[in-house]
Amino acid sequence: MDTFNSTSTVFSKRATQLTSSAIREILKITERPEVISFAGGLPSPEGFPIPELRAAFDHVLATQGATALQYGRTEGYTPLREWVAQDLSRPGVSIDPEEVLIVSGSQQALDMLGKLFIDPGSRVLVEAPSYLGALQSFSMFEPQFQSVPTDAGGLIPESLTADLTQGARFIYVLPNFQNPTGRSLDLARRQALVQRCATLGLPIIEDDPYGELRYAGEPQPGLLELGRPVGATVIRLGTFSKVLAPGMRLGYVVAPREIISKLVQIKQATDLHTASVTQMAVFETIRHGFLKAHLPKVRALYQRQCGYMLDALRQYFPADASWTTPDGGMFIWVTLRSGIDTTELLSRAIARNVAFVPGAPFYAGVQAPANTLRLSFVTVPEDLIRQGVQVLGELIGPAQAAA
Known part of the structure; x- marks a missing residue:
């Protein structure tokens, strides 16, 4: 039986330079049911129009199969x-x-x-x-x-x-x-x-x-x-x-x-x-x-979820942290005080069953700041948003006075 020998297989230069997506690697961890994940940019399944799509597929296959x-x-x-x-x-x-x-x-x-x-x-x-x-x-x-x-x-x-x-x-x-x-x-x-x-x-x-x-x-x-x-x-x-x-x-x-x-x-x-x-x-x-009837429901859902996370950030994050307040979409960007490395913070957070995406992979052609992170809020229930943000706030620690 043939076996794959990585030492004798010649990949293209392009293939040897490939790296895995930082987010996809984190998502492997978030498959564990106990993990509160703010990592993936995943739309909420509550917004999936399953009955309408099922009916559309049935109609298309029945009439134009x-x-x-x-x-x-x-x-x-x-x-x-x-x-x-x-x-x-x-x-x-x-x-x-x-x-x-x-x-x-x-x-x-x-x-x-x-x-x-x-x-x-x-x-x-x-x-x-x-x-x-x-x-x-x-x-x-x-x-x-x-x-x-x-x-x-x-x-x-x-x-x-x-x-x-x-x-x-x-x-x-x-x-x-x-x-x-x-x-x-x-x-x-x-x-x-x-x-x-x-x-x-x-x-x-x-x-x-x-x-x-x-x-x-x-x-x-x-x-x-x-x-x-x-x-x-x-x-x-x-x-x-x-x-x-x-x-x-x-x-x-x-x-x-x-x-x-x-x-x-x-x-x-x-x-x-x-x-x-x-x-x-x-x-x-x-x-x-x-879509004119469907999207207002999705927008209302995402607005609620965003509000839950913003409330939790105000309650649990230190005063020297800052974050964006989006008018739409799925993400909040957080900047922590200088000296915090969010890649290291992620390791400690995962040990407490909370995941997010460090900010560094989102930069190219410039030195990436180590103290930023991305939070996605649309797929996590309110109680778990508050629980997860509280854990992160504890790991970040209290605000520090300016030097």
Whole structure:
């Protein structure tokens, strides 16, 4: 019988440089039922529309089964692409269905965009911190990451100087309830960002998985909507993971046709097309306005969960800790006093059956601060949120006077 010999197997250079996601490694620990997990960015199962999805799959298989189970167009199921185009069109900004590509989750889109834009050594601009899944995906193609300065309001558009952006292939931005910080860009910064990128000829990848999960404040126009009138190249990523269910693995890319054309070629070499039956069932679910009735319930649930965690942080964390107060999404970003290493804190927390994600893995192209962490609140009951935050507060210890 043949056996695998790791010493004689030659992997590609790319494969030898791969590392596991810090979050996925932590999630292995959180599978233990006794662990209170603030680690995973998992949507609440309470928001999964199981009866509606079951009925949609039944209907599609009963009425269009042969089509649903057959190979389909790489670009995606045409009625779903038309729905996405109509949903994103605004007065003065019309999206054509030919500018929409359906993908197997927006994580696939990140991989495809890396293949499209990044050569070894290419400069890629990212927020500091930024989404770990994007950093991991882009790293496959050996870019030179350049972090863009941020503050409490998120990315600072004025920092995009000609020197900083010289030779950059794109800037990757999460404008709404960013993962990991929960911050959002205000309208002035959005306008400044797209105008500056248009002037510099710098493409923007706008990743917006959480935009429909706003539960406070006023909705803001997307970068795609703001960018097209001023000539900015905006590539928008969206997903049905956060508004329906992540197990569907269904997302989309909206971009100029020449970019979509290249992404179609890349996708053909990747998986031919996204699952037809899933696309058709999702379209059947949402075609008559289901999300307008469904999403307010999800938003209300997440707002309650966020409130529970903010209350607990105020009660149990030391006075020298600070944290974000998101208007939507799933995350709170915590900054502890200097000298605390949250990777070491995680080890002690896991011993007390509490998990979170240290902040360091969310940084690229810059020295990561050791004293930050991300908390996700949407899947943990109120009593366990309070219990888990209390444990963390005890491990952090009381506030210390400034030196």
